[in-house]
Amino acid sequence: IAKVDLYKTSGHYPYYKDSMYPIMKVDNEELILRPMTCPHHFQLYASRPRTYKELPMRIAELAKQFRYEKSGELTGLIRVRSFCLADAHIICRKDQAASEINSVLDLIEYVASIFGLQSAIDYRYRLSLGDRKDNKKYFKDDEAWNFAENVLREVLTKRKSPFFEAAGEAAFYGPKIDIQMKNVAGKEDTAFTVQYDFVMPKRFNLVYADKDGLKKETVVIHRSSIGAIERFMAFLIEHYAGAFPLWLSPIQVEIIPISEKFKDYGQKIDSLLKENGIRSQMRDADETLGKRIREAQQQKINYMLIIGEKEIEADNVAVRNREQGDLGAMKIDDFIKKIEEEMASKK
Template sequence: MNDKQHIDHKILGRELDLFTFSDTVGKGLPLFTPKGATIRRELERFIVDEELKRGYLHVYTPDIAKLDLYKKSGHYPYYKDSMYAPIVIDDEEFMLRPMTCPHHFELYLTKPHSYKELPIRYAELAKLYRYEQSGELMGLQRVRTFCLADAHIICRKGQGEDEINRVLDLIDFVCKTLGLKQGKDYHFRLSLGDRTNNEKYFKDDVSWDHAEEILRNVLKKRKSQFEEAENDAAFYGPKIDIQMINANGKEDTAFTVQYDFVMPKRFHLTYINEEGKEEEPIVVHRSSIGAIERIIAFLIEHYAGKFPVWLSPVQLKIIPIAERHVEYAEKMGDQIRSRRIRVEIDDRNERMQAKIRDATLQKVPYIGIIGDKEIDAKTISIRTRDGEDLGILSISPFIDQVTNEIEKKL
């Protein structure tokens, strides 16, 4: 097996029992195991908590909507080839949603808004569905259903630059927390429109020029290195793409920040300004941690399966040396579990060295050994997955150490 295969998320995902696929369920439809679901749940909790701290309003909207909604937004002509076939119920056509923004705009339209309320930042862990071609499917990186950490910021035109800066601050924070470095693990791409292509892009040269200049200025002021890509924008406006490289050397878009001056017109989004008159806002579309499936694929490869403690599905594997040590190991496991540390006890009828080897192969951060002397002293012998022997430790200080690593996301 070559180095790339060693860190291929599809291979590691199977070896570490994180996710699987079933032809009976369907191609491109991942099934997360309990361990994979743990990683996913930790990432989702992390991003929701962080967004709430930063003023986002989390919502829930349906995974299905009338086809008319996507025609109204203008998405349908661009996405119809990658959308699932319509579901006809009571002579109406419904679609599994490929995007969230029209749903959020309908939320905004439920009541009038004042300029004092803006910006309004709707966020959602949104389940989306896109019928990728079979040849384009690849593990968790390219699937037919995925969960996007999506948000739509409805704001005044003059607030756009500040909101985009705030989004990039959040993305930088997310990347830093995940141990990703700008320039090495990800870079920025400014995706621009084509003024001559009126079939692909909304015709409004003045708005395109303004939006592209806003995004370009934000990146320059932040001293962020970026490349420009012509004819790669969304149909409703330019965007900043955060690009990551996978183990196969292929570049994927992980997160996006998009400036939208079209959807407010299509949905007649307005707010009441200081003079009591209706005014049209702009919309910033953004994904803070991207599609959960795709970021998990990237992180599996980035860490080569050795997740930091806070993301590790099992944080401590307790190994009782003999049958007589199992009862104490189980009591200790319950004590440690009560502090929200994920513990497994390996009470199989196997040699201790075989159990240690299995825990190491599963890349469990901490391995605890329980024998007679540990029971007598009410301690635990700890070693790491890298083979470092931390010695015999008292339970409480060890628990404090691990919970500190989890809280600090180390």
């Protein structure tokens, strides 16, 4: 929550007021639920004088934000009214911007690779440019726009990252590199972003003293490594069609006793798995074995452990994999080791 004046200073208010929650009046102050993070981070920087030795300054936050999206615009986890953004702002010198942007793209590509996403296959780069004719939306400073757009273009070119340019897609405060992913309906949405901002330093007086003691204006790099967590989860659900790799699965192992009399042994196995950090659950023996296995398969649970008389006598479990089917009997310690190795590999 913050004073409305903060977003008027930043310039966000005219663009976002229709999607902000209603203003609350408390003790003669106008407050509003936070719709974006950047002005808050700028206040931290501006809380005291800064020197060139402190730059770049990187401020990161898992930020809860609120946007009053119209009911017709709400779309699953992609467009929601409250979301958590993996947000950061890098306040730096102008000559540091290219290096910082390159490092942000390294981070984004690393994160994407961990989740099994490949550039040019699962996502693509869009260089989002301003529309110089639209003085109502975009800050008027052709020299600053040219410099910022060229910085982003050169970073992408030097990385040999294929990209396309889109006029009129920039933020009002500067151009950006958007990482675009398609949803199942074929519509592209922005998953990650890195933005060059030359406007906020002017509005919040984000300056530093150089080595000669002279005041210089900073630039701001806005970045999000995975975007809004809710939206990214929507992308992942669609990308994997619900069949998550083991390390991402909400339920990794399902224990299926053949009948009720094997329930105690199943609970023992369930507790042992949970003690080792494995997300497991036990299915009650209230349906046929075949039906319970089919339901676990339909729910795309990675592993099923079948437990009956034979398994109890041998002190092991019968292992079934979602893709490979029956893997035979295993000692529970061996199964736990297998799971831990597979999770560590993130495959």
